[in-house]
Amino acid sequence: MASIKDVAKASGVSISTVSYVLNDDPRIPEVTASKVRQIANEIGYLPSAAARNLKKQNTKTILVAISDFGGPVYHELLDGIQHQLTKEGYTMIVSTGISSVNLLKERSADAAIVTDIHLSNELLIKTAKNFGPIILLDRKLSDEFVYHITIDNEEAMFELTSKAITSRKRNKIAYVHGVTGTYDNQTRFQGFLRAIHSHQISTYSEYFGLFTKQSGEDIVEQIIRKEEPMPDLFICANDEMAIGIMDRLKVHHFDIPNTVGICGFDDIDLSSYVQPQLSTVKIAHREWGMNAALTAVQLIRKEAVTFFVQKGQVIIRDSF
Amino acid sequence: MASIKDVAKASGVSISTVSYVLNDDPRIPEVTASKVRQIANEIGYLPSAAARNLKKQNTKTILVAISDFGGPVYHELLDGIQHQLTKEGYTMIVSTGISSVNLLKERSADAAIVTDIHLSNELLIKTAKNFGPIILLDRKLSDEFVYHITIDNEEAMFELTSKAITSRKRNKIAYVHGVTGTYDNQTRFQGFLRAIHSHQISTYSEYFGLFTKQSGEDIVEQIIRKEEPMPDLFICANDEMAIGIMDRLKVHHFDIPNTVGICGFDDIDLSSYVQPQLSTVKIAHREWGMNAALTAVQLIRKEAVTFFVQKGQVIIRDSF
């Protein structure tokens, strides 16, 4: 591997001169600089991130740890992060699963933005201490170097549920949980509860899914198999489950929205494709990402951080 | 930041001993090792990737550069790569846009798998020389350190088009290009051409889209606005354009598949949701990813590489 030493030798100057040139230091006159640059270019010299990071004690890189590349939700979020980060002169790297853990444990970035429920609180708190700022998007967790920027799920779900309840008379309302214990599920459920209570409704049934389409399908099949009465309004913790439920409901010839209403959360692309189109809550993912990125950079620079609240936007379509 | 030196001092052994312990070297007896481990744990020591990478002259990391996180196609591919890589003891980092360039130019990984048309051949060839093996997924390009693993688009499109042509009598066949000049578009178009020629068809019309749903929609609107005759079979370079076309066709009350047939390529999730369900070609993305990852690792290790050919699977649904 060609190193800075080779460039120095080839251009007849010292290592330090080469380094200054490559970092555009003004104290090197153009005549020397251009010669060095040309030679560096000729031998295809690429600097070593490792050496540079070691010396400078930073990486100019932000790690984004997500739970999986499949989620239809991450696209805009990552886009927003990337956008903001390039603006600030940082590089974004994205990881999942065990790779995220490796990267965290080896201090491979200056800060991390994480939305991956598989990364335990314990690991995060422990790591943050020696790693650098960690910003959580998928849960609330406060610690000295751990921050969070979460969505106001509660309020959004309150609004959506209220709309669903008042749009027509429903008698048997059901809440479909996602993975229990997650921040998203809990806060959305809270919003649901507040909404039905504020409308003097006290009975509701609960079903438990896993945020996946499949788990939504299973819920319907199970209701039918056990011959339980079918709810006439499903408030679902996310769109994927809602769409799964809708699919099976249609197969069994239920009339949506007339006999059964349904709504989701997230406004994934599919939501406006299914028939009828799904009412849901849209999150400004792109802004959320930009926000998180900005916060990360501010924390690294030890500047004052400007925390925003991310709100959801209720979107009423045809599903209830 | 706590370093290995701090651990050494706190546990009363030398730096080298700590290093051996942390790397599970058998020459350190368990009694010493466990003490050191405990102290490292207590002070929350995290090793420095930078220092380690510099010394070992590798990163145990593979970079995957993709064009954008939005594409519905990348999910399984990344999943396959990640799967294979963890099996081989490597960490995967994913990047887009300018971040990819930064990472490439600073030699931040041991190899790269790229499918991002924005990264120029020139950059890739130049970088590969000092970076390490680069494996291209989105084009063919051979150079000393540049490799490619591409899909047999031509054959798959040949089969799909043949099926479409023979399924019923069509008189006005159209090919809908994606971004021209891309490997995918070119090879798919070749397959289309071979198919119609082998069926003694010599006339066809061409439309030019951008691989996006929107561009598909535009094509239909433009045909109608200009009062051109509507084709009765659209062979599209990908699903997204096909779905855009289908959408507008339905709005204008064309009967699919009876008066107009259509097919796509890629088998994105949406393809089985639209009505009628889209005929298309499915790519084994997960295997493709695993394949690419394995190749990358073999190249790094300078082992013999086993190159596979990735084939597409034609899926006939209801759209022609």
Added chain:
DNA sequence: GGAGTCCTCCGAAACGTTTCAATAACAAAT
């Protein structure tokens, strides 16, 4: 009791940068 063999541990060099402090060369000012 001396030579040989293990076992446990350590010192120091090296990886490729950045950057401080210092030097050399030369012009300008006294």
Added chain:
DNA sequence: ATTTGTTATTGAAACGTTTCGGAGGACTCC
């Protein structure tokens, strides 16, 4: 002619690891 100042350049230390080559001690074996 010496000092002063400026500009161009350099040497060397430091960043935090890994790992080679030993050192020192305990044990075995004759």
